[in-house]
Amino acid sequence: MNKILVSGYYGFGNAGDEAILMAIVESLKKLDNNISIKALSANPKETKRMHGIDAVHRTNPFLVIKAIAEADLVLSGGGGLLQDVTSSRSIPYYLLIVYLAKKMGKRVMFYANGVGPVNRKLNKRLIAAVGNTVDLITVRDDNSRDQLMSLGVKNPPIYVTADPAFALKPVDDETGFGILRWKGINFDEGSLKIGVSVRPWNLGKNRQVIAETCDYLIKNHDATIVFLPMQFPQDYSESLEIMGLMKGKARVIDEPLGPRELLWISGQMDLLCGMRLHALIFGAIMGVPLLGLAYDPKVENFLKRVEQPSAGSPLDLNVVDLCHLFEEAIGRRTESRSKLLAKKDELEGLAYENARLALKLLEGGYEAGSR
Structure with missing residues (x-):
């Protein structure tokens, strides 16, 4: 059974980020149920309860290194991990996980990342240095792709997809x-x-x-x-x-x-x-204006x-x-609702594209070239 490790802003009680993790897990499992998924979390117990996956504390060095070593694929994302507006520590932390994974010879993917704003010169250099070592990148919008390219990330293929949460379904x-x-x-x-x-x-x-x-x-x-x-x-x-x-x-x-x-x-x-x-x-x-x-x-x-x-x-x-x-x-509610419903299937399909590309990378390959 292949093992996937997911690194992101999980276990902090933020419904948006928990929606991302929930959608990542469900999208991957829907396409291939024969995988094991583990997450780095600030609250491993709650992450296990909510998502039905294993989790380890994101600040425990021993457990983090062990989780990376056991993984066949490391996913960094999704969400706005690569920005330094809400925290100066986000970029160094998430890129350290990626750096360690690559040093251990793991396949690594930036999964539906949102990128920017990035203001600190050190962070810009870190993104370029580490970003060019990963195997595959998907971003949730055109601006994030442009940000990465302007920072000098040009080696891995970059695909513009959509936020993973678009694959999520509501309760009945x-x-x-x-x-x-x-x-x-x-x-x-x-x-x-x-x-x-x-x-x-x-x-x-x-x-x-x-x-x-x-x-x-x-x-x-x-x-x-x-x-x-x-x-x-x-x-x-x-x-x-x-x-x-x-x-x-x-x-x-x-x-x-x-x-x-x-x-x-x-x-x-x-x-x-x-x-x-x-x-x-x-x-x-939900089609709400x-x-x-x-x-x-x-x-x-x-x-x-x-x-x-x-x-x-x-x-x-x-x-x-x-x-x-x-x-x-x-x-304009009627018009706005029509526009949203017209885009819903496209964005949901792009959310699943993140998972499809991740599994293709896990299998050992992907289609070369960026889009």
Whole structure:
């Protein structure tokens, strides 16, 4: 039985990254059930429970080296691992895993990576040096490919695919409605349901802008506002801050849910406004019209790919403009939904392409050339 090791931002309670790992595992297993998958995780026990795979702690040197040594293929990704905006340690850590794997003679693949921004000169050199040693690269958007090439990564084939999460399926309706009943969330028939996903990002006074916009939607559209935290407790605390500034009543998912559950709840919305990339990806999977708050270029890149509007940086918001964008998004819901559903099969197929290429590499080859 071939063994695959997956390195990524797992075990931190981030629903987007857990969706990535869940989709990687399921995509690989769907194509070849005769493989063993292990992950590096900040919480191995929870990773084992959630994903049904083995896991070791990502900061235990002995266990990490042992896991690499036992693997036939090491996957780095997916997600935005190669960037130095949210952490200066991400790039050195993830590239060290790749470096060790190559030193041990392992096949290595960057799996559906998002790349950039990369600001530090050392990190740029590290990406070029280590990136050119890997066997195969898939990235989740054109910008990530361009970033790698501009940094000097030119040796391995680079394929533009899609985020692995596009292969994910939601829980069934019975389970989903059961969660809403358990959370005490009832949607009034005919009410406009708007999901809001925020994250800590020095929002400051812009929390008030979001709060006033939510109040506007409640007053003028009889909207039901539901905050959808993607990471606990960070996003939940941020949601509560904004809710505390509102005059109207909003709902919030008040404890962590799995990726499938959050995916289903996202699908119940009529419109989803999000900062988190995977909140927007969840909406796109379910055909829910989007309005993005682009705190990071990856959000803007994704919105362009699925032809959905952006409100720009969350640090540059004002109430009048944001309300106007919501009015436009509400008016274009039918058109936006059609665009998303038209792209769904393509993006799901590209998500599976990551797994297909990984297994081809595991078997010892791939089609040369980049695309």
